[in-house]
Amino acid sequence: MYKKLNLNTKILLINSFIIFISLLTANVLINITNTSNIKDKIKTNLKNSSNLISKSSIVKDALKSKRKGLEVQSYVRNILNTSEDIDIIVVCDTKSIRYAHPNKDKIGKKFVGGDEFEVINKGSSYISKSTGTMGNQIRSFSPVLDNNKIIGFVLVSSLTENITKETNDSLKSLIFFTFIGFLIGALNTIILSKNIKNSLLGFKPEQLTELYLQKKEVLDTLTDGIVAIDINNSITLCNKAAKNIMNIPQIDVTGKNIYDIIPNSRLPIILKTEKPELNKNMIIENTIIFSNRIPIKQDDNIIGALAIFNDMTKVTKLAEELTGVKQIVEALKANTHEFMNKLHVILGFIQIDETEKAKNYILNLTEEQQLKINMVIKKIENSTIVALLLGKITKAKQYNITLHLDSKSNLKKSNKRITNNILVTIIGNLINNSIDAINICSKNKKIINLFLNETDKFIIIEINDTGCGISEECLDKIFEKGFSTKGKNRGTGLFLLKNIVENLNGIILIDSKENIGTTIKVKLPKEDKIDD
Incomplete structure (x- = not known):
């Protein structure tokens, strides 16, 4: 070989x-x-x-x-x-x-x-x-x-x-000294090659090439923007994410002055102060970024500066997705919207002097709300999930969709491994996905059934809807980032859900039939290792 x-x-x-x-x-x-x-x-x-x-x-x-x-x-x-x-x-x-x-x-x-x-x-x-x-x-x-x-x-x-x-005697002498010269040259070559290898930190040129390509691939894959400069303010590194965040053309900017590419960059200031600037917000090219800027040193001598940053808007959205805040906010918005609509009805009764009707409407609303709350609270001990479900029930009702919690459902207050944020993210995304699936269909029957079950070893979340279902062609792609049948800038909910479940060593099962509906079951182990 x-x-x-x-x-x-x-x-x-x-x-x-x-x-x-x-x-x-x-x-x-x-x-x-x-x-x-x-x-x-x-x-x-x-x-x-x-x-x-x-x-x-x-x-x-x-x-x-x-x-x-x-x-x-x-x-x-x-x-x-x-x-x-x-x-x-x-x-x-x-x-x-x-x-x-x-x-x-x-x-x-x-x-x-x-x-x-x-x-x-x-x-x-x-x-x-x-x-x-x-x-x-x-x-x-x-x-x-x-x-x-x-x-x-x-x-x-x-x-x-x-x-x-x-002549031959002269030639022999010449050959002898030629051989000595060759040996000296070979010895110098060996010494030179060792010095070159030492200057390359012990790496071989092909290893350096491989490392460079790997580094470039890794840096271009990152969602964080990375920009580095040398002591002359020349750019030594600028990955794809940095160019996307700051609207820099996707061309090679290596060697160009940082001010020519990012006029208000603070990296040259880092070179002068030699002090890092951590967790700072600033506006670059009309984009609010969250940045960390640090000096690069070698043997206590500063040789450059590095900035790692991200679009603050994207960071905020991602944080909302990961913590479940987005789902809670949506639930609160739905409740607030419904509450305002009902206040307007009450105000209307009062304005036309129908106080008795207003009283009866309030009593009916109170009774209906209490029944809804009691139905959820009896089955779910976790108050965060209760708040989420009440909001989602209200949101579903706005689309004439009935969100039904299975009477056999149960969920305890908390679990150390499966946090409230994780449950909110999974349950919220599953319900939203079902609501969207039903909305794109012209069906009279609009029902979502949710079953939450906590055992000694698992938390099981199962949801089925009467939406249009998913084709076999799309079934293998629904967990891919950015894939959606509902238009652009979608397809993050199920991708995020899949990552969370896999990180917990859980499983996702999906069964869908076109024009009938979809069932998704998530099974999460409560401990790191489960025997069965």
Whole structure:
């Protein structure tokens, strides 16, 4: 299976490759230059030596007197013994007969090579390559002159194999130092990669990339707006929620000055004071926001500032949903509305001088209200839920809907785990949902039945209505946030209810038939762990 390389390995491989290629290229160039220099040096040395020897009186005297070997041989031998690059010195007359040679057995014999004619015939000095009795050579020819007359020539040469050996020795040294350089480069690469990793807080680049993408995804998912700046007032972070709350276009604002995006931002003030501002309200872009602003420090040095905020209106609505305040307020509004309508009826009777009718109306109302209250109070001990139910009964009546509490219902005063706020939110949303379901239908029968039952282990809430029901297509979606068949800006009640129930390890069962009605049952465990 393919495995990604870590940072150290990548840097080591890449740098090692670069160092290897660089050293190899340098090695080849140096070797070519070095070889050329060695050959040039040898050729120059050969040429100078042949010229020098050709002017020697010993050589001239030997050629003029035709004395082979002896003195001239000794002279040549001394030069060979003291020269590094010279392997062969030959002295010949114009008939190519040797007078001196490294091998004394060759003296008196004819010169071998066939490249001597130019020096004999023209008296030229030159360099050639040829093969003699001792092997392949680089040769330097110089004429021996006596009163401008050619009396012979001097050959000074180096064996090619010795030149190759010298070149190879130089190459070996070069390779050795190249290897040392490669090791030093690799060691520096390892040290560099470790320093880079330390500067990245021990993370690998791919880990940082993954963390960045995760952070961005998380921040953009949050409903809280988040904005951060550096010490230069430049924005370093601005998530989607922040842009939505403050009506900032959904473009990248990173690097822009905070005042260009949020003119009345207080984050630059946090940079100066280095003190946090917690739980503050302010107006930005005609939006009231609830904000916390804090300085960002590293080793006691301030490096930026961060603001976390939300739309105050949305926060308030959410708080009302979560605490059940919204449901209680709706219930009180319904009671107040009904009370005002009945006061108007009483006032009307009084204005037309029908005091007796007014008295009877008040008595009937009192009796009806008392019966309604007694019916709920006998079954429900929890006063908050009593207030909620009375309000919902009144609200349902305004839509000509009968909200009936099952006679077998019972609910105690309180439960530590399942608070009044939770019960108000669940019961209130279920009743509201049933009222809405019935209102969109044109049915004569408009009834909601509510059953509340508290046992030793569970609180059970069951409601059924005579609404239009829910199609199978929508049944799987009704608990999704924002989903509703009743129009836009709806679909939060059942979503909130589902979250609350799941957090309590409860269950929700729903049974619905189109054009007949819907039954929803919620079962909440009173303890964290239930055996059955």
